[in-house]
Amino acid sequence: MKKVAVLFANGFEELEAVGTYAILRRGGLDTDVYALDGQNSTGRFGLTCGPLHSFANLNASQYDALVLPGGPGYELLEKNERVQQLITHFITKGKVVAAICASPTILGRAGYLKGKTYTCFTPMNEDFGGTFTGEYVAVDDNLITGQSAAATVDFGLAIIEKLLGPEKADQVKKSVFYKK
Secondary structure, eight states: OOEEEEEEOTTOOHHHHHHHHHHHHHTTOEEEEEESSTTOEEOTTSOEEOSOEEGGGOOGGGOSEEEEOOSTTHHHHHHOHHHHHHHHHHHHTTOEEEEETTTHHHHHHTTTTTTOEEOOOGGGOOOOSSEEOOSSEEEETTEEEEOSGGGHHHHHHHHHHHHHOHHHHHHHHHHTTOOO
């Protein structure tokens, strides 16, 4: 079974974080949520999730994909040296890294978007050396980026398709009456 680690930092965007989690679980992915600090994490609109797994206990070798929700908490993720090391591990091992809204900028500032097709929260796009699409979701090899909270369902489906194939993504679309 494919395993996914989702990393919450205080200030996470609830729709992106919880919505993506729900889509991944609907797809049958074994999905664990880690709190950057402690065992709880509070989103930008006050939703507290917990108890979550402690980030200190995250073993990257156990996971096939890493998901980074956006929201103001992205700054805490970007400033954390261990998070940066985790991202590097996933990328160098050829594992899936999925980031949405503000979080693709973490990848961009670290140089991982150079030569890649990507999207992010449009006002936060900088010259990351790749091709910005402005679409809801961009997939370039094992890198999946999402534009905003509005892209959450498409973002989750892209992760499912990458890890489990298009048939499974189509099953999930049907289960949520996805019409796009």
